Amino acid sequence: MTRRTWSVAVAGATGVVGEEILAMLDQRDFPVGSLRLMASARSAGKQVRWRDHDVVVEDLATADFHGVDFAFFSAGSAQAAHARRAAEAGATVIDNSSAFREDPSIPLVVPQVNPHDLDGLRVPGDRPRPGLVANPNCSTILFVMAVAPLERHAKIERAVVSTYQAVSGSGAKALDELARQGEQERTGQPLEAAVYPKPIHGNVLPFVQAFTDDGTTTEERKLVRESRRLLGRPDLRLTATCVRVPVRRAHSEAVNLVLERPVTPEQARAWIAAAPGVRLVDDPATLAFPTPRDADGQDDVLVGRVRRDPSHERGLDLWLTGDQVRKGAAQNAIEIAEELLRG
């Protein structure tokens, strides 16, 4: 029996996340029949190797999406009009920007957490309906993956999150800047910062993306608002400090939870260990705890340091880390498409 395949498009194909989507479509053996790639005019005309053939990159601004079944967009919020255009042309569009994440008419989904929010697009036994799905913010995906088992069993009363975010979250230019600053330090030159307002090499920046008018950052606001949507808790009490660290890839988060009922660390570990897409790495006796270098290239979100919070009888502290280019972006987008194909 021949497997049914689909026409797939990747917009923003030459960026960090776009490249990862291409790699993971192959690794996960997504049923790609034909593949089209789009990017900005600057990259149009380039040839990109995928499996055994070369694909010419098209200009996103003028690309015609008729005939495309699945379009993975990782082209930034500024290209949201093209994502809409693709959906109107008949594609099921999974958009990695923040453009649609607060639109209540568009599902925001982590398949392991809120797959039912895709129900409006599902067509049993066939490809999903045309339309938009928003792929959440990277830090948010990792956070909800780790806490969803606890929310499910004991409900979160309040959460405090501090992030340790990798440079790859800011794209290839930022990775170049980190490497260049390392070289500048080694050779005794002054460190030049362009992508970030201050040097990131040998430093940490309590600032991710941009400030909003109330002194939080857009990243912090996304973590709060998108977690509320993903967990189905519009009133969820959550606060975050988002910090950039000189790590190339994989975000980490220190999470404090107050639950609605007391939960022992042993019980919490068992729930986390049983959750799909999450791996428990937590054994103080053997110094087992997860670090971003361990999560780099992994599909699973790694969770450890689960322990009693000495400040609250219903409190738990934990630590998580996950490859934000994979589960935090490309992988989650493909998992959304896979979930939709399950019908």
Place this chain on the structure above:
Amino acid sequence: MTRRTWSVAVAGATGVVGEEILAMLDQRDFPVGSLRLMASARSAGKQVRWRDHDVVVEDLATADFHGVDFAFFSAGSAQAAHARRAAEAGATVIDNSSAFREDPSIPLVVPQVNPHDLDGLRVPGDRPRPGLVANPNCSTILFVMAVAPLERHAKIERAVVSTYQAVSGSGAKALDELARQGEQERTGQPLEAAVYPKPIHGNVLPFVQAFTDDGTTTEERKLVRESRRLLGRPDLRLTATCVRVPVRRAHSEAVNLVLERPVTPEQARAWIAAAPGVRLVDDPATLAFPTPRDADGQDDVLVGRVRRDPSHERGLDLWLTGDQVRKGAAQNAIEIAEELLRG
């Protein structure tokens, strides 16, 4: 009028903190009459330059402390017996290890926060009584410096802290390891970890010092217990996750506070800005926020990102960073001696 001077000893003089104590005794113009240096047998006999002369390092194990007025110990908990011996020989000993920090009979002091806890050693118009003073843990000093103004005006109901701790906190060997791993990565070699259980270059480790039997780390426990003593709040509700980051010097902390009454960010900023030894660096409009590179070599603890906590009507989030070799260790020790000399 000639200024009265004192006989000063520095034990652990060849370590990261010992060297900083020597530099700061000079920079702060501490009234040093004579200076003696002690270290392990391995370093005994070495000559160390201080101001315009060389001082021969003595073996701490056999050094006689009679005649010493102030002894600054930065020799680790294993040398606590020698700190006791120095106090019994008549010295006022300021010990930087954790050996005495939980002993209620020995003051644990940050002069800007709880100077009154030194009262038992004060002798107006003369040098203080012989005895021991414990210099707190580095992360703890920085934390209480930033939150003491808020505790004073509005009392802390609960605090959640996540740290971003520099490698210098683990001494010169760890700094060498960080540099060596950077070189190994640059030349395509595997990264070798010895001081830490995993590579610290391009990584973050949710593990500082050692695990206790309940899955917290000794560093996390110190932050909780020592903050309670320093703030005079034995019941203070506080939890911490302590994390090592690839920064050479200066620790940072993301702090969430729930206060006993609502406080606006503007009011909190005014109290912090008015506190001694703390500098407010907080203006989203000009992207002003403090980073560890800004704090490196500074006496003040830098505080920024003061903002409303969206999860609690009495909550505040803030960020701090401070040079943990200076205010987090050497500087605080010398400030204790200076405070005692004020009588």
